[in-house]
Amino acid sequence: MMVETAAARADSTDSAVLTRAEEILHKVYGHRAFRGNQAEIISHVSAGGDALVLMPTGGGKSICYQIPAMLRDGVGIVVSPLIALMQDQVAALRQIGVAAAFLNSSLQIEEQREVEQQLRKGALQLLYVAPERLTTPRFMDLLATLRPALFAIDEAHCVSQWGHDFRPEYIQLSILHERFPDVPRIALTATADQDTQREIIQRLKLEEAEVYRASFDRPNIRYRLVEKIDAKRQLLNFIQQDHQGESGIVYCQSRNKTEKIAAWLRTHGVTALPYHAGMTQDERRENQHRFITDDGVVVVATVAFGMGIDKPDVRFVAHLDLPSSIEAYYQETGRAGRDGAPADAWLAFGRGDVMMLRKRIAESNAPEARKVIEQRKLDAMLRFCETPECRRMALLGYFGEESQPCGNCDLCLEPQATWDATVAAQKLLSAVLRTGQRFGITHLIDVLRGNVTEKVVHYGHDQLPTFGVGKDLSLHDWRALSSQLISLGFLSVAGDGYNVLAMTEAARPVLKGEQQVMLRKLAERGKGRKRQLGAPAGAQDLDQNLWEALRARRRALAVAQNVPPYVIFHDATLAEIARRKPQNRDAFLEIPGIGERKVARYGQDFMKVIAEFT
Template identity: 65%
Template sequence: MIDGAIERDALGILNRTFGYDEFRGPQAGIIAHVASGGDALVLMPTGGGKSLCYQIPALMRDGVGVVISPLIALMQDQVDALREFGVRAAFLNSSLGARDAAAVERAVVAGDIDLLYVAPERLLTSRCLDLLDQAKLALFAIDEAHCVSQWGHDFRPEYLQLAVLHERWPQVPRIALTATADALTRREIVERLALQSARQFVSSFDRPNIRYRIVDKIDPKRQLLDFVNGAHAGQAGIVYCASRAKVDDIAQWLSAQGIGALPYHAGLDGATRRANQARFLREDGLVMVATIAFGMGIDKPDVRFVAHLDMPKSVEGYYQETGRAGRDGEPAEAWMAYGLADVVQQRRLIEQSEADETYKRISSAKLDAMLGLAETIDCRRVRLLAYFGEASQPCGNCDNCLDP
């Protein structure tokens, strides 16, 4: 039962501070639960409005809401956006100089900050933990909670230590959030973050505005060009490639064909990556060619397509990467060129890895599920949602439904 006063308080903040008329989906229930002091695990697809699920309870409760996020590159943007709404927000990460960091720390202790964004490695320092001991804490929000999973491609070792929040501050509510987690990852989040008593809020994983298409890989460059020029000329998109060299090659090739393409991978220096990301976010109609190093937390609503020139290692990876399309709710397309050579190469990488047998077994199972999605002759959306434990009917909006 949602307390009426809590709901009115939450709705008032939604209206006055953020300028929205009403909550979407399960937002109201999540916010009321956390504002009342409960722990929560929230699985909500990209574009579902996860941020408000911790921002509003933090503003409703006394003290500072501490948001743990691995996305240092985006903290500045998140904090700037909140300040535009009049929210007293700040961040602590390695990009801040000593003087600026000290000013933020003083403001936290003085109670002058509503929301503090912190990278996990910063949070776990004795200096930061001691700082939080001196502050009044409203809540902890653990964003991108799937980073705790050792089986996922976004694994961050620091996330394994975040159970310290419950041990050190057992009375402070915690909300863990992710856009992608199968049953195994869900169990891992609960176990490693000590969220056994948390209420789980699981939204539908369906992104009905995304059309899924997978084609046989014959001449991938030409196929990609035909796809982009055919349905998406002049539109913003992301092209994922498995290697840095391929990213550079495809970005140069698309540019030579008259398409505004930018590369993004961990081998580029930080300044180039930041500049390319900023251009992609601010300018219209650019195509980002990237490894999976790009995208987590990227908030560009009008990405009209996501293309894969290599098959992802798992259905979660595919879902997360394709989910960066169409966040504005308008029609978008997820396109992949797939060949059996992709699978052979990935199996070889798993077999040759130094990892233990459990990791190899789980990696192989994840690859098999992805292969099943690529090879299916039935509705791709049904297959995709079934992976996350969700039953559905044929969608009428994937390649297999439209052209059986």
């Protein structure tokens, strides 16, 4: 008689869990197979293990905790930082028949009590809650009376003080491990460098957790950078040439700028709305609602916008000001193309932005250790902007991921000319040294170009050997060179607000002629792809009349339920409906993204529309 070993029993259990997970994936979510390491994560968490999941936006992070919550006894508690994010995810879950709810300040007292009553009855599979509410004594006492299936900590990078989106209340989440040591925890983020990953593990007490790293690559996003010359005109040209009538987000550093850019775009035919913390809550809610529910709306916003937006058909994200870190840039650009269709990440890069950000760091009240970290992150962002090679390689390299040239960024599609800047760099470095390393670039250019200004004469710099040796380069060329040498670490900028340049030790081999400096010529670029408007990217083969009719029906259903259209069907799913023209329930279930609940709710509606065209 064969004796079943513990390992065999464990394998059998894992197999049974995975089979149930695949059934849920197919029947509820409408997908046939898991992607990447989703299956491994789901099996691990369902078995009671802790996990840290690093996965790009649109990579399917939510399924990694939603399905384990359905497989385990009790209710899955999801910690989420923004009201909009909770509402979007709960609305989507309810559409596919999952018992989900949220608790936040948008609910009236009676509504909050109703959710709590559902919790006590065991009627919920998933509850979304803000970290501030989760850690209150009242809510912790409520949790103690329940059976939590798991704790999912979304946007886990918020716990890191060195990250780009630090939330102090996230630090308190270590209480979950202390109060509920036997309940599995899964922390998830789409943006975390090595320092941030270590801090997530330390602060959330995830030292024993399995770490799952998916590729950070978003191959459908085209990264494009232009030199900032007339930023708003460049932005308008980009939208009109490549994304007329499509949804997008434009990020600016200041509230005032978002208002001005949005108003200017509207005068040129773009449906543009501002969004920033200085607006009233009602104004922000209205503009966000229009962005989510209407087609072709562009939101011009500070970084306060977008974190809680699941809108899948954002076709572009544009930056009119330089982000302060690659993490911030990656997360913000990641809001484009969540549906996997082609999208653009467009950045207007101005060297004045660099000086402004450096000054902001220097003048902040942050501890010196934090200033050092922020400066290091800014330097990495500058290297990304100045790289002469593939942008995607530079971006992924920052997160510790090796890759090959992508063929889908501006530098791959339109390789830029490079030039031997060694002699010019030596001239600038020499001018920095000979003037005592206490002047800014404007004065140094006057010295190099031989401009006899009052300041140059006053300091006797017209008598230096470097006076007038740089007449062969323009003012613009010298400024560009100085910025690139700063990015490469050959020059540093003093933090006293005067942008004083100093030479670093790394520059000495250049000055001595022992190291060559090859730089790229930064130029305006970015002729994008033009495509037929109306159809989603990559779906121009559709019957346009049927496509518009399906969209109209989807919108009518969404308005009736007060939910975004994409909660009913994503554009990619709607395009497959238009392409396959299903005329019965089984044919509908063959379409990716359509589960049994959605066929029951919407199958007849869309089959009627299809019948009119067949």
